[in-house]
Amino acid sequence: MTVMATAEAETQVCTDPVIRNQWHAVADLDEIRRGELRTLLLGEPLRCWIDSGGAARAAAGPDREIEVRTDYGYLWATLGKPSGGVFDVPETREHDRRTLNALTVGIEVSAPRAVENFLDMAHFPYVHAGVLGEEPHTEVAEYRVEERDGELWAFDCLFYQPRAAAASSQAVLAEYVYRVPHPYSAMLYKSSPTDASRMDAIGIFIHPLTATRIRAHLFISVLDDVSADREIRRFQQGVIAQDKPILENQHPKLLPLDPRAETPIRADRSAIVYRRWLSRLGVTYGVIPAAEGVRT
Amino acid sequence: MITLYDWELSANCYKVRLLMSILGLDHHAVPVDFYPGWEHKSAEFAKINPLGHIPVIDDDGYVLRDSHAILVYLAARYDKSGRWYPVDDPEVLGETASWLLFAEGTTNTASAARLYVNLGYDFDIDAVRAGAHRLFGVLDEHLWFREREGLDWVTSSPHPTIADLALFPDVALSEEGGVSREDYPALRRWTDRFRQIDGFTVMPGIFAPSRAAPPG
Structure with missing residues (x-):
């Protein structure tokens, strides 16, 4: 039962080992430098702070200290035992880039729904009209999706964009590459308006509060020596704030993995592959697993 | 030219942008990195507004803070129709002031709930949501009676006032909270x-009217 699954998910602590064993981006480091953060992670209470020695720490449940990492300006925490570190973002080692957190925003949606929306180009002319798309340029051209080293990648994604980035001065046919290195995080690379040979990187790193509530951290690493931090942030903030009401009105909030649950079109190839990949990884938290979908 | 110290996701800054758009006033926006930069709390911004909040306008050297005060000023100075803030109509003016005060209440409840969900502000979420519902109930009933009188807006004027404008963003964005x-x-x-x-x-989170909807 879809409705039941959503209602129950709100109160459920996560027992899904695949998701428990991930590193989750739980805070912008600047956020906890300003003071202790009390929040949730996968339905459990979570406390994050900077200790007197300057180290970031976190405790889950009543008071169980858990492992953390500090990468790319965020605090990453886990409730389980990850097999390695946080996925690599090589762009952060290129020192001519501007790397920052554009926004941390609460959204009443499951993590997989947010990732799937991030991968979708077809909504650009409607939700981000005049910025990332514009009618009548609504067609999503054929693109390819493949799995590489346990990650999903989508190539050859081309889309007409009136204003592709903060530094844009004219409409372009923007080229996108998508990367899904983590069940609850995704990156996109798009042609840089300031350097045609390189790509801007934008990431959505999700902090799953519960199965149906998240905080989305919007990571950016761009080639832009003109715009101030505030202008780079302003552009990306405007984009995600337009997505928020769309995401919050999706039903069910959990992402159905059964192939028959929602009707896809050709443009949804990346969504289809993403759902299949979550099924294969055995993810059960934040989704309606395929087997359950068949029963409903 | 009017300068607006602005954050795109702020409902109070949107009120000022909205009135300037309706009145056809050009402006120059200075983005303030409200979140996550907390620029409005910086020493530099304190020179513009020691209270550390936005919006603030600078109209050729005349500096004014607080969204509702800015609406009063802009409408009184630039609205040639005299309808958005009708200084010559004491009754409508009184009602406008009353509903502007009511809009402070929606800021402290509906908008607070939105800040709690979106940005993790520390509010008693059940209390602010209950407060928002109490105010929305009052406003809904008031508007229902206005419709019975053949009136479309919160005051007894046949034309919207800055009171409608001040109430609109918190109402239209309430689902976010x-x-x-x-x-x-x-x-x-x-x-x-x-x-x-x-x-x-x-503004982000508020959508344009559907083209299929009838005008008026």
């Missing part, structure tokens, strides 16, 4: 009418 408008049909009809006003403009 988990405050549903399902039980307030007159309030929903009023937001639909508001979106049809000439010069209406959107």
Whole structure:
């Protein structure tokens, strides 16, 4: 039962080992430098702070200290035992880039729904009209999706964009590459308006509060020596704030993995592959697993 | 030229942008990195507003803070129709002041709930949501009676005033704070009418009127 699954998910602590064993981006480091953060992670209470020695720490449940990492300006925490570190973002080692957190925003949606929306180009002319798309340029051209080293990648994604980035001065046919290195995080690379040979990187790193509530951290690493931090942030903030009401009105909030649950079109190839990949990884938290979908 | 110290996701800054759009006033926006930069709390911004909040306008050297004060000033100075803030109509002016005060209440409840959900502000979420519902109930009933009188807006004027404008963003964005408008049909009809006003403009989270909707 879809409705039941959503209602129950709100109160459920996560027992899904695949998701428990991930590193989750739980805070912008600047956020906890300003003071202790009390929040949730996968339905459990979570406390994050900077200790007197300057180290970031976190405790889950009543008071169980858990492992953390500090990468790319965020605090990453886990409730389980990850097999390695946080996925690599090589762009952060290129020192001519501007790397920052554009926004941390609460959204009443499951993590997989947010990732799937991030991968979708077809909504650009409607939700981000005049910025990332514009009618009548609504067609999503054929693109390819493949799995590489346990990650999903989508190539050859081309889309007409009136204003592709903060530094844009004219409409372009923007080229996108998508990367899904983590069940609850995704990156996109798009042609840089300031350097045609390189790509801007934008990431959505999700902090799953519960199965149906998240905080989305919007990571950016761009080639832009003109715009101030505030202008780079302003552009990306405007984009995600337009997505928020769309995401919050999706039903069910959990992402159905059964192939028959929602009707896809050709443009949804990346969504289809993403759902299949979550099924294969055995993810059960934040989704309606395929087997359950068949029963409903 | 009017300078606006602005953050795009702020409902209070949107009120000022909305009135300037409706009145056809050009402006120059200075983005303030409200979140996550906390620029409004910086020593530099304290020179512009020691209270550390936005919006603030600078109209050729005349500096004014607080969204509702800015609406009063802009409408009184630049609205040639004299209808958005009718200084010559004491009754409508009194009602406008009353509903502007009411809009401070929606800021402290509906907008607070939105800040709690979106940015993790520390509010008693149940209390602010309950407060928002109490105010929405009052406004919904008021608008229902106005409709019976053949009136479309919160005051007794046949034309919208800055009171409607000051109330609109918190109402239109309420779902973001988990405050549903399902039980307030007159309030929903009023937001639909508001979106049809000439010069209406959107902010992230607020959508343009559907093209299929009839005008007026």
